[in-house]
Amino acid sequence: xxxxxxxxxxxxxxxxxxxxxxxxxxxxxxxxxxxxxxxxxxxxxxxxxxxxxxxxxxxxxxxxxxxxxxxxxxxxxxxxxxxxxxxxxxxxxxxxxxxxxxxxxxxxxxxxxxxxxxxxxxxxxxxxxxxxxxxxxxx
Numbered sequence: 001x002x003x004x005x006x007x008x009x010x011x012x013x014x015x016x017x018x019x020x021x022x023x024x025x026x027x028x029x030x031x032x033x034x035x036x037x038x039x040x041x042x043x044x045x046x047x048x049x050x051x052x053x054x055x056x057x058x059x060x061x062x063x064x065x066x067x068x069x070x071x072x073x074x075x076x077x078x079x080x081x082x083x084x085x086x087x088x089x090x091x092x093x094x095x096x097x098x099x100x101x102x103x104x105x106x107x108x109x110x111x112x113x114x115x116x117x118x119x120x121x122x123x124x125x126x127x128x129x130x131x132x133x134x135x136x137x138x139x
Contacts, residue, residue: 008034008048011094011122015046018128019120032081033089045086047078047116050094064104065112068093068121068131072114079115088117093131095123 012035016022025039033045049071075091082089091114095103103121111132112119119131 005029007050007094007096011048011050011092012046014094014125015092015120015122015128018122018126030085032078033086036085042087043085045082045089046092047075047082047089048092048094049075050096052096064107065110068103068107068110069112072112072116072119072133076115089115090118090120091116093119093121095121 009029012027023037023039023042023044025037025044028036028038030036030045033047035046035048037044037046051067051071071093072091079089079091103123108121108129109132111134113136114133115135116133119133121129121131123129
C-alpha cells in the first residue's frame with residue numbers, strides 16, 4: 001500500500017499534466033495545504049483529497065453531489081489553516097479505484113458550498129473538471 005504522501009504526489013502530478021493552466025512556480029510539499037506553489041507574484045496552496053469506492057459505499061451517499069459536498073466540508077478546516085500561508089487555496093479531489101467510482105451527471109454542474117478558491121475533480125488520472133464553488137457568506 002502506498003503512503004498518503006505518495007498518493008498525494010501522484011495526484012498532483014496527474015493534475016499538472018491534465019491542467020493546461022497549472023500555475024508556474026516552484027512546488028513545495030507542505031503540511032497544510034499538501035502543496036504550496038511559489039511564484040514571483042503569489043502563493044497557491046493545493047490540498048489533495050482522494051475519493052475511494054469505499055468512501056462512496058460506506059457513506060451511503062453514492063457518487064454524487066452529497067458525497068462531494070461532504071468531502072468539501074471535511075476539508076474546510078484545512079482551508080482556514082492554509083490561508084495563513086497562501087493567497088489562494090485549491091482543493092483537488094482525486095477519484096481512485098481505477099475508474100470504478102464515477103460521479104453522477106448532476107455532480108459536475110452543481111454549485112458546492114466551500115471556502116476553497118477553486119476546486120477540481122480528477123477522474124481516471126486524466127479527466128479533469130473544475131467544479132463550481134461558492135463561498136458561503138459570513139454571517
